Amino acid sequence: xxxxxxxxxxxxxxxxxxxxxxxxxxxxxxxxxxxxxxxxxxxxxxxxxxxxxxxxxxxxxxxxxxxxxxxxxxxxxxxxxxxxxxxxxxxxxxxxxxxxxxxxxxxxxxxxxxxxxxxxxxxxxxxxxxxxxxxxxxxxxxxxxxxxxxxxxxxxxxxxxxxxxxxxxxxxxxxxxxxxxxxxxxxxxxxxxxxxxxxxxxxxxxxxxxxxxxxxx
Numbered sequence: 001x002x003x004x005x006x007x008x009x010x011x012x013x014x015x016x017x018x019x020x021x022x023x024x025x026x027x028x029x030x031x032x033x034x035x036x037x038x039x040x041x042x043x044x045x046x047x048x049x050x051x052x053x054x055x056x057x058x059x060x061x062x063x064x065x066x067x068x069x070x071x072x073x074x075x076x077x078x079x080x081x082x083x084x085x086x087x088x089x090x091x092x093x094x095x096x097x098x099x100x101x102x103x104x105x106x107x108x109x110x111x112x113x114x115x116x117x118x119x120x121x122x123x124x125x126x127x128x129x130x131x132x133x134x135x136x137x138x139x140x141x142x143x144x145x146x147x148x149x150x151x152x153x154x155x156x157x158x159x160x161x162x163x164x165x166x167x168x169x170x171x172x173x174x175x176x177x178x179x180x181x182x183x184x185x186x187x188x189x190x191x192x193x194x195x196x197x198x199x200x201x202x203x204x205x206x207x208x209x210x211x212x213x214x215x216x217x
Contacts, residue, residue, distance in 0.1 A: 002128070003031045004095035006086075006117055008109040009071065010035050010052040011174045015185070016135030017099045018059060018167035019160025019194065019207050024097075025060025026163065033064040034089045036113050037071040047176055055173035058166055065089050074112035082116045090120040096130045102210070104150030105140040123215070130216075133209040138184035138193065154208035157201045164194050164205040 003024050007013035013021065013033055025031050033056060038045045049066065056064055067085050074082060100117050101110035114134070121132060133156060136142075141152045160167065168187050171178060181188040191205075198206040 001029045001096040001130075002093050003029055003097045003099070004034065004090070004093050005031065005099040006034045006036065006101065006113050008036045008074075008101055008107065008113045010048045011055075011171070011177045011185075012101060012110075012137050012140075013099075014055055014059070014167060014170045014174065015190065016101065016137050017207060017209075018170050019163045019205065020099070020158050021059045021061065022163035022166040022170075023158070023160060025062075030062045031060060032089075032093050032095070033061050034086070035064060035066045036069055036086075037074065037109055038066070038068045039071045044176070048174070051174045051176060055170040058170040058173060065092075072107070072109060075108045079116075082112060083119050086113075086116045087120040087125075090117070090126060094126060094128050096128045098129070098132045099209070100132065100134050100212070102134050102136055102141050102152050104144060104152060105137055106144040107140050110137065110140060118212075121213075129213075131214050132212040134212055135207065135209055138189060142184070152210060154197070154200075154210060156209040156211050157197060157206045158209070159198070159201065159203045159206050160194060161198065161204040161206075164191065167194070 005013050100114045103111040103114045136152050144150050179185045194205040197208045
């Protein structure tokens with residue numbers, strides 16, 4: 001299968017779906033990553049991009065596409081431009097499973113990424129598509145204003161007991177983004193969340209998702 005993961009910012013893919021990415025790769029599937037934004041500082045971009053490539057090697061990502069759109073600025077771009085850039089990636093990969101950020105996250109780049117991706121992922125445009133899943137991002141999903149339309153309500157759980165160590169190793173590659181516990185973007189917090197999600201389905205570790213669409217043929 002072709003798996004496509006959208007990351008509004010480098011490291012979101014590890015926080016939200018790092019264990020599942022590694023699991024799919026181990027099973028022989030092709031996992032692709034679309035990094036949507038980059039910051040304004042060229043040196044910082046180079047550092048984070050290098051960290052991302054190392055993290056992707058750890059997880060087994062086959063290929064990553066970096067769109068270099070403005071960080072914290074997607075909502076100020078022309079909608080047609082964002083849609084076109086993301087549509088190009090979707091068309092190129094023709095994915096069967098897609099992972100998106102939660103539209104209720106604090107950072108507006110997450111919502112804009114998901115809205116644009118959903119335009120590209122309309123059923124007539126992606127004939128192979130089977131599932132669209134939304135992931136949670138520590139320090140984004142749980143920190144936003146708690147309103148009904150912002151809630152992350154997981155209804156899909158995937159056992160990552162065999163790949164949790166790879167997820168943490170991949171996050172360690174992002175030294176510029178990693179924080180010290182009790183910050184949620186710390187290795188301890190990431191492991192703790194995976195244990196909580198795992199206990200929900202009686203496994204050691206899991207990642208949880210919201211199902212947007214599931215197609216059975």
